[in-house]
Amino acid sequence: MSSLFGILSAAGQSLLTFQRGINSTNKNIANVSTEGYNREIPVFQDLPRSGVFMNKIIRVFDQSLFSRSIDLNQKLNSDNEFASGLSNIETIFNDALGTGFSSDLNTFFNSINDMLIKPDDLAARSQFLANAQTLVGKIRNTDKALEDLKQQTVLKVRDQINQINQITSQLAKLNQSIKTKTLDIEVNNEYLNERDRLIKQLSDLIDTKVVFNEDNTVNVFTAKGYGLVVGIESTQLSFETDSNGNAVVKWNNVADITKEIQNGQVGGNLKTIDKVNEQLNKLNDFVTVLTTVFNKVHRQGYGLDGSTNTDFFTIDPSKSGTKIDASNVYINITDPKKVALASDPKYLNSDNTNGKNLLGLKNNISNLYTNPSQPVLTPTEEANLKASLNDPTNYDFIKTHTFAEFYNTKLVAEVSSTSSYIKQQQQNNKYLYDAITEKMKSITGVNMDEELINLTKLQRSYEASARIITVTDELMQTILGLIK
Structure with a gap:
């Protein structure tokens, strides 16, 4: 029974983590045309027996190009x-x-x-x-x-x-x-x-x-x-x-x-x-x-x-x-x-x-x-x-x-x-500035194709975590029923 609680906890942690990742990706998509916005990359980390944890959100920034x-x-x-x-x-x-x-x-x-x-x-x-x-x-x-x-x-x-x-x-x-x-x-x-x-x-x-x-x-x-x-x-x-x-x-x-x-x-x-x-x-x-x-x-x-x-x-x-x-x-x-x-x-x-x-x-x-x-x-x-x-x-x-x-x-x-x-x-100078700006956008800007792919992956991961919670809950209900 305790192992099921562990699975439920890990799945719950993963569910919250992937939700944050989805929110971060949606934020990128919403700011695809926002001047000066730097896209964010969520970084995930696997924790033993604790599921997936969002370690940090990296803001993409190239200091040399910006300068x-x-x-x-x-x-x-x-x-x-x-x-x-x-x-x-x-x-x-x-x-x-x-x-x-x-x-x-x-x-x-x-x-x-x-x-x-x-x-x-x-x-x-x-x-x-x-x-x-x-x-x-x-x-x-x-x-x-x-x-x-x-x-x-x-x-x-x-x-x-x-x-x-x-x-x-x-x-x-x-x-x-x-x-x-x-x-x-x-x-x-x-x-x-x-x-x-x-x-x-x-x-x-x-x-x-x-x-x-x-x-x-x-x-x-x-x-x-x-x-x-x-x-x-x-x-x-x-x-x-x-x-x-x-x-x-x-x-x-x-x-x-x-x-x-x-x-x-x-x-x-x-x-x-x-x-x-x-x-x-x-x-x-x-x-x-x-x-x-x-x-x-x-x-x-x-x-x-x-x-x-x-x-x-x-x-x-x-x-x-x-x-x-x-x-x-x-x-x-x-x-x-x-x-x-x-x-x-x-x-x-x-x-x-x-x-x-x-x-x-x-x-x-x-x-x-x-x-x-x-x-x-x-x-x-x-x-x-x-x-x-x-x-x-x-x-x-x-x-x-x-x-x-x-x-x-x-x-x-x-x-x-x-x-x-x-x-x-x-x-x-305008030619050089435009070239640098385009280079910066290619690095720090939002690419809709990449974001949609990431969003699909995160949604599938979220659904998988939710499915684990559902299955675990069903197992716990079955076990409780047997005890009765």
């Missing part, structure tokens, strides 16, 4: 954000869409030539001023568009820093739960799935280094080693802007780590901000050089009304600043008679010599068109101009080339070249 996936993911997200930012910059300078000002610059200089034909033609002079206003308007619109793009990108960085802080706080709390270790293996595995999901979200935003500890907790650091999550403690990142409106990211409100962040969405947006600043600097230098040399030549001539020593460009009275740039450039004269085309005050109606020098600036800012031996700027004026620029080499480029070449090469072509390179890099 590689995180590394590629943060690079890919950086490429995505930076490529988007570069595309926006290209749109701002897209002459085909009418947002650039290359054709307006060309029209501005060509309209000088129209005035040279008949210097006393007020209609031609008025059209020149209108073209100048159009050019200035386009330049200022371009400056505003770049500033708006910069501001929008800075706000995106701010929001992403807030997201990072939320994720690191959650990771620290999750480390506490994992460290505590509940006896429920399935709950522990869910903690680990959540841990990996949060790490993936963090890698979307910022480049990190993840250290897996023996107790399954993780320590997360920035690329340069600043701790974001260490054990059950998280360190917050702070966001602020500097005097120029640029995003500044600090670790623990102390260390400025802005330049260290290269990947993730934050890294891509910081690169966009740098590129926008670079474009703004080039645009401002372009305007400063253009207005300086044009004013210098214009001051040397005479208008129809005999006016002289008049700047053509100036600073917008409603703006502040000590030099003319893209944000404040303004047409100083409104009276077409004051356009200084003449060099000889005796022939104001017919002399166009100074007008030729103004037109000559289109292709040469080194020497006057009508007097090649005379430089446009004196050595002192040239030195002062270069000192006022964001990059003195921008003046050197215009001096040896033209304004149009500077626009097409420095403001348009270089952005397009960078954009093409980033897009190619983006495609390469």
